[in-house]
Amino acid sequence: MIRAVRPALYISAAALLLVLSGVLVSFQERQVVAGAVSLNAALIAGLVLAAGMLTAGRLRVRSGMAVLQGMIAGVIVGLPLVLLVLLERLIDLRFVFANLTQPVGATLLFSLELVPGLLVFFSSCLLVGALGGFLSSVSRRTMRITVFSLAATVVVGLVADQLDSVIAPVDGLFIGLALVFGYVGSDIFGRDSFWMRLLLGLFNGAAIGFVAGLLAASGGLVEGGGLRLGHVPPAIMILVPGYSLIILPLIFGILGALGALMRTTPRMISTFVHYGGVLVVILTLLALRRGFDTFDAVMVLAISAWAFNTFPWRIEESVRQFNGLTVVQRRVVRVAVYCATLLILVFAPAFLGQYxxxxxxxxxxxxxxxxxxxxxxxxxxxxxxxxxxxxxxxxxxxxxxxxPSILTCGGVPPEALSGELVLTTCTGIMNFWQxxxxxxxxxxxxxxxxxxxxxxxxxxxxxxxxxxxxxxxxxxxxxxDFSPVFGAAQGIANIPRPILDLTTLNPAWYFVFDSEASMYYLILxxxxxxxxxxxxxxxxxxxxxxxxxxxxxxxxxxxxxxxxxxxxxxxxxxxxxxxxxxxxxxxxxxxxxxxxxxxxxxxxxxxxxxxxxxxxxxxxxxxxxxxxxxxxxxxxxxxxxxxxxxxxxxxxxxxxxxxxxxxxxxxxxxxxxxx
Amino acid sequence: MSLLEVEHLHATYETIVALRDISFVVGQGEIVTLIGSNGAGKTTTLNTLCGLTPARSGSIRLAGERIEALPPHEIARRGVIQSPEGRKIFARLSVLENLEMGAFSRRDNRAVKRDLEDVLGRFPRLRERLHQPGGTLSGGEQQMLAIGRALMAKPRLLLLDEPSMGLAPIFVRDVFESLVALNKQGTTILLVEQNAHMALMIAHRAYVMQTGLITHSGDAKVLRKDPAIIRAYLGGA
Amino acid sequence: MTPIQTQEMRARRQPASALSRLIRNPVQLISAIILLGLFLVALRNVLPLNGAAEYQPDQFARQLIFGLAQGSIYALIALGYTLVYGILSMINFAHGEIFMAGAYMGFFAITAAQETGLLASDPVLALFITLLIGMLSSAVVAVLVERIAYRPLRNAPRLVPLITAIGASIALQQIFLRLFGASTRRYPDVGWFVLPNACPALGTQGLDDTGLCRGIDLIGGRYDVTVIGLELRILPIHFLVFALSLALMIALWLYVHRTKSGKAMRAVAEDRNTAALMGVNVDRVIVTTFILGGLLAGAGGVLYALYNQQVSPFIGFLPGIKAFTAAVLGGIGNIPGAMFGGLFLGVVETVAPSMLGLSSQLKDVIAFGLLVMVLIFRPQGIFGEVLSSKRG
Known part of the structure; x- marks a missing residue:
């Protein structure tokens, strides 16, 4: 019995830790779903749910018993917290638990008075625990979809405001369309032929690109243009205005081909591509809106539920297709995957911004x-x-x-030298590459x-x-005492950024890696x-x-x-x-x-x-x-x-x-x- | 009902299947011996009886009670005591402490003191070295210590794993004589031995093991005369 | 073959001369040269060349006393390491945090004593309760770590329990940090006065804030005295810590060598399976080992906090590593060795920086350096290892 209840005990301990360490207070401010769900509520609910699921899951019982087990788990997690709130009335917890900036009661009790607050809290624990128990007794697939979608919604809600600048809605829209048309459209005619499918994907993507090029050339996508969506300026569309009718179909054609290829990839890549793609779609849609309110949450929930439902068999299908390819075709896929990865890595800073x-x-x-x-x-x-x-x-x-240091100044500590002397004595200064x-x-x-x-x-x-x-x-x-060499606690300051000096080849080729983006490429x-x-x-x-x-x-x-x-x-x-x-x-x-x-x-x-x-x-x-x-x-x-x-x-x-x-x-x- | 009943025991040791389907019995007051060549699974059998190796399937009954799922210290407390292969005495503990460890699971202190005197009387050389670390004893003395230690537990069933290993012939004789004397006083013994000759001399019944299975069984005197056994384990005609 | 016989065989196989062995091994040679250099520097500082020596005897005496007190704390912690290593052949990385837990919980106990007035009215009882609570808390934490993190991994390959131990150590420190805050907590001032008849001899030093002399203050007192020509600043608490630690270590030794449970511990440390065959409940013995180690570490924690007067979640890290160094120095698995190692390390780390003319910033470097030296020259420690025959 103890063994079955153990996860609930661990979770209960974790919940106590979270409460007493003051985490939940800071989480209270953070909204997962603006105006509806705060992070600490989501966290507690998540913990109780997990407790319920794990406890019932261990025992593998029928649905009714599972709900009961879940409720027991809810009690195990909720009761200590209730007792803690009561304890708080008797002794000063803040002396012992120094991070408790707000009374526990204020954090947990939904701003209600003591008795009704405790009742509401405790009964919610029971309810969520029961839900967890119930979830563990339904089919594994339903449980998986529910839990993952909820988790995805919470995570997206948390990162929404930091990532809504990942991709401009317009860019995202067209990239998405190219990929999707490549993915789906290649099915229509050439289901059994790899090359036909590739070609169709290319064609579909190019078509989308052509449309995009027309729109870009007509100026509808820039500030003031009718099609400017969201609050982030597009990157791809504006990058190549002059050649938009040639370059854009090319780029999007490749994207379409990639979309077609997504149907035949090994497992890891397929998984990454499918779920990554959905993530990009979600982020694009979010970029259209400010904040993350209930509507957004429901939308994300629905999309993730659909994804977690359909993707597993799509991925299986993709793997099966891949295993049926010839050696040459696999090589094509491999090259495409590498190129796509390289492209994403190379263009990432442009999309992602400074932070x-x-x-x-x-x-x-x-x-x-x-x-x-x-x-x-x-x-x-x-x-x-x-x-x-x-x-x-x-x-x-x-x-x-x-x-200038003791090594580069011929053994003389640079502090001892005045301005001009530094230049003449410190001849040992190397460039970054050396x-x-x-x-x-x-x-x-x-x-x-x-x-x-x-x-x-x-x-x-x-x-x-x-x-x-x-x-x-x-x-x-x-x-x-080693300060002349190593600088003691201050260390060594004013280290210059790398400079790539190729002016001997071309006078214009003098690159200073002074931005985060340039460092990114060096690190990459x-x-x-x-x-x-x-x-x-x-x-x-x-x-x-x-x-x-x-x-x-x-x-x-x-x-x-x-x-x-x-x-x-x-x-x-x-x-x-x-x-x-x-x-x-x-x-x-x-x-x-x-x-x-x-x-x-x-x-x-x-x-x-x-x-x-x-x-x-x-x-x-x-x-x-x-x-x-x-x-x-x-x-x-x-x-x-x-x-x-x-x-x-x-x-x-x-x-x-x-x-x-x-x-x-x-x-x-x-x-x-x-x- | 015999003291020990083993039925269809199946055990693995790390990744090797060591015991495939072992069944044997040991009656109260008997000396039963398990003989066989190296790697036959004899030590694994003893270790499974004592709970050191888990049994995959099958049952072990001690006076009717099933013990195959019990932890080693519980099995020892029920009177199943092993003197392990290689003696495995505690080298850093003194002779006295080794003997006291033997009686670890017992609570009757006065009887323990009496048994200590008995053991020291039986093996006087141990009394000479009572406070020396066990590691300083010779091979033969260590074997005596190991048996003495096992005796201190007042075993219902004494398991011995290759007591003759590494001993000079004169000590081997001593050891086996002690075993016979012990048995006459009522201790049931299950003896695992490579030295089939001596084992069959003192045992009542015997089982022959080979790669995890029991291939022959019967009266020890009968098996001593069996030509197949003689060829395989008793050094030819 | 018994461990003693193999040791003898190994000894016979060594080449005859220690010097030739030294020369053949470049690492040892270089380290020996470094040690020699350090020794010469120390010698120069100690000898009175050109007038008074750099390093005076009374400085030495003062540092010796402090070093012994500090060292006895290391010894208490080291015993925990050595006990667990002897039985499980693993380093309980979390032991330093177990030490910290005792000190921290002791803080709550002594503060409660202060709040309720017990500290003022009966300091001995208050101190005793604090010590007890510290010891028990550490023991509880030790048992929890064993059950949650170590027991499931008893038979795992050697890297796995090590990583788990590191994780447990980090987790413990962080849990204390998150629960109780990062700030340093101060142990209240305690006054435990004895021997009021010594007041005349103490003179003005014996007066407390109200101008009364109640005796020698064992906890908070500092007295400048001159003994055999040396000017010393004596803090009785150092002697108290040393004496208490010694008492605990002796108690441990008696437990391990004179009780049935201790005998079982030694048997399990040597050969787990055979001990199980004798009816020893191996799990229970292992838990007992952790409890003993925890009790000692907790005591060390409270004592440490008493003379340092502060605790924080970070005090476990350095003493933990140094105590491990001490355990290795004495020979891991060896109880008297751990005691010696702790005292030795405490003295050396306090005395060496001044003797070598270095700043005390480098105190920790000396401790680590000592560890490296021991492992280069004599990895089995000064008194030899006492390990299970399985891994020895």
């Missing part, structure tokens, strides 16, 4: 670090808790080599140095020692290189040696693998990746500051590697987006990020140790695409 590009840059840097740590932890099984040290080495190296190489090498050497003494250590000891090293480096960088390029290197390493002899070492060191050694060499390689290469990222980070932030290289960063990277999937590069990417990107977008949650990491680490190890995107999936997809 989101900033977020993407942060995510990108963590991806680079994650790929590096993935080699150390995920492939080789060496738990390195001091990884941030190499990131710091990379950052400080760039700082020291691209600004310094970048040095930074990567320096970090690699750091990895080598760290790896050498710890070669023979057991896993647990290795973790602590690396943690110690990371802390030692941070303390040393911050140490006041680095990520692509990193993925390339890492996946080839993973599939090579050394990669297999690492995996053998991770499984069992003694057996690997008995098979002839030179452990010392493998470990050192893992440390060095992993460190080099971190140095690469560290340099980029320093230049992006215009400085290297010791307090930004704390254990926290190591924990962040470790979390995303482990939760994303050890040894899996797509896992790292997914992990970075969810663990680093999501808190940046959902601002309310960012304070609870660390708590979530801790809980998620435990949860992942207990329930799904292979991570969100395990290596197996990745290998299966890769195989599917390359066959």
């Amino acid at each position: 989101m590009t900033n977020v993407l840059n942060l995510v990108g840097l963590y991806i680079i670090m994650g790929i590096g740590l993935n080699i150390v932890v995920g492939n080789a099984g060496l738990l390195d808790l001091g990884y941030v040290a190499f990131f710091a080495i990379g950052a400080y190296t760039i700082g020291l080599l691209t600004t 310094a970048w190489i040095v930074a990567i090498l320096a970090s690699g050497v750091g990895g080598l140095l760290l790896g050498t003494p710890v070669l023979r250590l057991r896993g647990d000891y290795l973790a602590i020692v690396t943690l110690g090293f990371g802390e030692i480096i941070r303390i040393m960088l911050r140490y006041d 390029a680095s990520i692509l290189v990193a993925i390339f290197v890492a996946s080839h390493l993973g599939n090579s002899r050394i990669g297999r040696a690492w995996r053998a070492m991770r499984a069992d060191e003694d057996v690997a050694q008995a098979m002839g693998i030179r452990l010392a060499r493998a470990k050192l390689l893992a440390f060095t290469i992993g460190a080099a990746f971190a140095g690469l990222g560290g340099a980029l980070s320093a230049t992006r932030l215009f400085g290297a500051y010791p307090d930004s290289f704390s254990l926290l960063v190591s924990i962040n990277v470790l979390s995303l590697v482990i939760i994303g999937g050890m040894g899996s590069i797509p896992g790292v990417v997914l992990g970075a987006f969810i663990l680093i990107g999501l808190p940046e977008v959902l601002r309310e949650l960012s304070d609870y990020r660390l708590l979530a990491f801790g809980v998620l680490l435990v949860y992942t190890m207990l329930v799904r140790p292979q991570g969100l995107y395990p290596v197996r999936y990745w290998q299966a997809s890769a195989q599917a695409l390359s066959r």
Whole structure:
């Protein structure tokens, strides 16, 4: 019995934690559905619902009993909260729970008086719990659709105001039309022929493009034009006004072809494309309206319900079609997918705006670090808790080599020099690209140095020692007596952005990477290189040696693998990746500051590697987006990020140790695409 | 009703199917031996009886009570005590503490003290080394300690896993003589042995195991004379 | 083969001379050179060359006393690490937070005592209750962590429980942070006066705010005295902490070596399965181990908070790592080793920065450096490891 009720107990504890930590107070302000549902109400309701579903689901009983179980779960979650409200009347909770800025009663009781408020609250818990129980007893499909649609609505509601500038309604409309017509229209005539379908998709898309071009050329889409929709100016339409009648049909033709191709793709891509497409549609529609009120919520609910209902079999159909293709056709699909991905990545900053590009840059840097740590932890099984040290080495190296410092001024601390002397003495200042190489090498050497003494250590000891090293480096960088070199607590400031000077080829080619968008492209390029290197390493002899070492060191050694060499390689290469990222980070932030290289960063990277999937590069990417990107977008949650990491680490190890995107999936997809 | 009834026991050890369909009985007051070559599943059988390895299916009945789903300490408390393969004495604990560990599940302190004297009387060499760490004893002494430790539990059913392993022949004789004496005093014994010769000498009945199945069974004296057994386990004619 | 026999065999296989071993291994050689350099620096500071030495004996005495007190806290925490490692072969990363939990809950207890006036009227009882509550809270947290995070993973490959432990550690710290706030909480001033007849000897130092002398204040007192020519500032609380910790450690040792439950713990630590065959409830023994470790850590937490007078959710991190260093230093799984390691670390970390002429900012670096040195030169610790025969 206890075992069945356990999820409800955990959820009850979580609810208490949420209430007592003051989270719900800040959530009260945040509306999920403007004017109707606030975040804290949604959260509590969601928790009780989940409790009801999990409790009833464990017991697998008939519908009536399930409802009862759900109600019991509702009691388990609701009762402690009721008691808490009553307790609050007796003793001062705020002394103990310092984050409680508002009495619990005010948060929970819907602004009612004590007794009616408690009654309403408690009966709602019972009701929602019963609903949860009921949901778990209906068909799995209905339950899945209901829960996912509700969750999707809540999430969209939360991010609505930040993402409504993702895509201009006009752009979205036409892109959507091209894709849909490509998807659907190719069915009409050429159901069984891949090439016919492709051609039809191309044709349909081009037609849409032509129409769009006419509209653009006629000026109906600009400010003051009749067709300007929403409050965000279109990007695609305005980008190419002069050639709109040729370029636009071309672009949209490709989109149409892509739409046609969407019907025959392997599972992962198909899933991503279908749900991603629906997301874009939803965001486009939202971009038309301000805010997120009940009407929007219902609309999103309806669309998601339809999506979750029909997509599974569409995806299956798509996979089936894909498996029926010939080798050449599959190659076409693969190339198309790569090109489309590249296009999306390249054009993202234009659509997403400054803030989101900033977020993407942060995510990108963590991806680079994650790929590096993935080699150390995920492939080789060496738990390195001091990884941030190499990131710091990379950052400080760039700082020291691209600004006047003791290294570039011939051993003289730059503070001692006056203005003009700086220019003449500090001849060692390198440009970013040279310094970048040095930074990567320096970090690699750091990895080598760290790896050498710890070669023979057991896993647990290795973790602590690396943690110690990371802390030692941070303390040393911050140490006041080293201030002439490292700048102590202020670090190194005024690090310049990279400059690409190709004026010898063409006088106009002088690029300064001074915007977030330009850094985005640099980071993107680095990520692509990193993925390339890492996946080839993973599939090579050394990669297999690492995996053998991770499984069992003694057996690997008995098979002839030179452990010392493998470990050192893992440390060095992993460190080099971190140095690469560290340099980029320093230049992006215009400085290297010791307090930004704390254990926290190591924990962040470790979390995303482990939760994303050890040894899996797509896992790292997914992990970075969810663990680093999501808190940046959902601002309310960012304070609870660390708590979530801790809980998620435990949860992942207990329930799904292979991570969100395990290596197996990745290998299966890769195989599917390359066959 | 026999003291121990095992029916259709099926067990896996890690990913290998170790016991495929084992059935045997041990009557009160008997010495029953399980012989067979390495890897036949004898140790797994004992470990499953003691609850260390979970049984996939089948039943184990101790005086009528089903014990296959119980945790190891519960089974030990019901009087099923194993002296494991390789003796597995606690090297860092003293001889005395090892013996006291044997009596861990018992609550009758005065009787425990009496049994301690009995055991030390039976194995005087242990008394000499009473406060030394168990790891400093020789192989033969360790085996005595292991048996003494098992005896301290006042077992209803004593399971022995290869008591002769790694012992010099003279010690082997000592050990088996002690077992016979024990049995005469009423202890039921299930003996797993590779040394089929000695085992069949002292046992009443025997079972022969091979790759997870029982291939032969019967009176020990009869099996001693069975030519197939002689060829396979008793070193030829 | 028994662990003792394998140890003997390993010893026989080593090359004869320690020096030749040192030269063959470059890492050890470089580290030895660094240590030698540090030793020379320390020597220079200690010896009175060109007049008075940089580093005076009374400085040493003061730091020694403080180091022993700090070290006994490390020892209490280290015992928790060593007990769990001996039985489960895993580092309980969350142990530092278990220490913090005790200190924090002790804060609520002592504040309640202050509010109700108990602290003023009967400080001994109030302190005792605080200590008790701190110890119990830590024990409860320890058991919860074991049941939720560690028990399901008993047989998982070694990386998995380690990651879980890290996650549990982060989660615990953050839960305390979210529930109780990030600000530092201050333990109230406590006055526990003994030996009123010592008042004349104390002179003006013995007077409290009202101008009365009630005796030696064991908790809050600071007295400048001169002993055998050395000028010392004595805080009785340091002695109190040391004495209490010692008492607890002795109690633990007695428990482990003289009681039936302790015997079962040692048996399970050595060979889990065989102990189960004897009728030992292995799960219960493991929980007992965690409880013992928690009790000690909680006591350490309250004592730490008493002489530091502050708690926050972040106080668990550094002492946790340092205590682990201490446990490794003494030999993991080895109870006297952990005690020694803690005291040693406490003294060295307090004395070394001054002796080497460095700022105390580098105190933590010394602790980490010590860890690295131990693992390079003698990973089994000074007194040797005491591990389960399965993983040894």
